[in-house]
Amino acid sequence: MRRLRTLVVLSAALCALSCAKPPQADIDAARAALEAAARSADVVTYAPDSLRTVQETMSDLQAELAAQAKRSPLGRGYEKAKGLAVQALAGAQAAVAEAAAAKDQVRATTGPLIAAIGEAIPEVEKRLWAARRVRGVKADFVAARAQDIAQARVSLTDAQKDFDAGSFAAAKAKAMAVRAGLDAIDGRISEAVRLARK
Numbered sequence: 001m002r003r004l005r006t007l008v009v010l011s012a013a014l015c016a017l018s019c020a021k022p023p024q025a026d027i028d029a030a031r032a033a034l035e036a037a038a039r040s041a042d043v044v045t046y047a048p049d050s051l052r053t054v055q056e057t058m059s060d061l062q063a064e065l066a067a068q069a070k071r072s073p074l075g076r077g078y079e080k081a082k083g084l085a086v087q088a089l090a091g092a093q094a095a096v097a098e099a100a101a102a103k104d105q106v107r108a109t110t111g112p113l114i115a116a117i118g119e120a121i122p123e124v125e126k127r128l129w130a131a132r133r134v135r136g137v138k139a140d141f142v143a144a145r146a147q148d149i150a151q152a153r154v155s156l157t158d159a160q161k162d163f164d165a166g167s168f169a170a171a172k173a174k175a176m177a178v179r180a181g182l183d184a185i186d187g188r189i190s191e192a193v194r195l196a197r198k
Contacts, residue, residue: 045169064081125146
């Protein structure tokens with residue numbers, strides 16, 4: 001009976017020692033998924049917050065592994081570490097999927113945006129040439145706004161090049177800047193005409 005009790009205690013101790021090992025396969029999978037996500041330009045561009053969350057989870061995992069390593073072998077437990085590794089893996093995979101969806105969304109909205117701005121530029125130009133005929137609107141004002149419109153065309157061409165190259169986020173940012181600039185030009189033309197007619 002005593003011998004049986006000793007065997008039970010020994011087998012329980014061996015089980016505790018063997019069970020107290022880091023979940024290396026889960027950790028390696030999470031690390032590989034995070035590295036792949038961090039190397040992806042799409043994830044960095046379109047899902048940076050999700051990527052940052054996964055990086056924080058991996059930091060928590062490293063801290064947990066370090067904390068367990070300081071404990072005695074019989075006192076170690078890696079349930080939390082396993083959970084963090086699984087969470088990091090899922091987060092990295094979700095970041096890749098999120099980036100793909102966000103990229104598709106930006107592509108779908110940026111093409112029409114560039115086209116609409118391309119149509120708006122000649123309209124603003126027409127209003128500028130009409131303003132030129134208003135008595136009191138100065139020639140240097142018209143020349144400066146004509147230069148602004150020419151720059152808007154160049155910037156829109158750059159946005160189209162980015163779009164064609166698959167850099168949809170950069171294309172959208174440039175197109176939005178062109179639209180804001182064009183609205184400002186249009187506003188200045190309207191104000192110059194209003195002041196001239198007073």
